[in-house]
């Protein structure tokens with residue numbers, strides 16, 4: 001198997017502290033990690049980063065209609081999404097890397113939705129929950145966006161009207177599998193401007 005150029009953790013995206021200060025060099029933490037890699041001769045750093053990312057995804061809710069009720073229930077003790085490292089289920093895009101769009105998206109809401117998506121830090125993922133978010137559902141009319149993938153890149157579509165919480169959790173588990181397998185987020189596949 002061909003061996004590519006050696007990469008350090010910082011090359012895989014552990015550079016968040018430089019987001020607001022692009023010209024700043026590597027932090028002490030990154031430097032120490034790089035030295036640690038050299039000492040331990042780690043060969044599966046990419047897997048470790050993917051495992052960390054996939055095991056600590058924090059969702060940002062974007063509930064727009066009936067599907068949102070099903071989405072809200074996944075934080076309850078019955079479904080307990082905290083089992084997947086997703087304790088923080090917030091409405092703040094700055095502390096979230098998974099946008100769950102649940103419900104029909106009116107054209108009026110397209111711009112705010114895209115703004116929320118743009119405010120999320122990378123890497124980030126999107127789940128379109130339900131028929132309406134995925135394709136407009138039964139609302140084939142001039143007011144409803146016929147699929148949220150027209151304004152944001154979608155990683156997982158969860159079918160149903162509404163999907164049960166179990167279906168959403170199935171979608172989340174599938175997303176974890178994609179992340180752990182090293183599949184890039186949809187915006188990287190479609191292009192940053194998508």
Ligand code: SF4
Nearest residue numbers: 066067130132161162
């Ligand atoms: S998919 Fe069904 S349950 Fe979900 S928002 Fe549309 S109409 Fe409501």
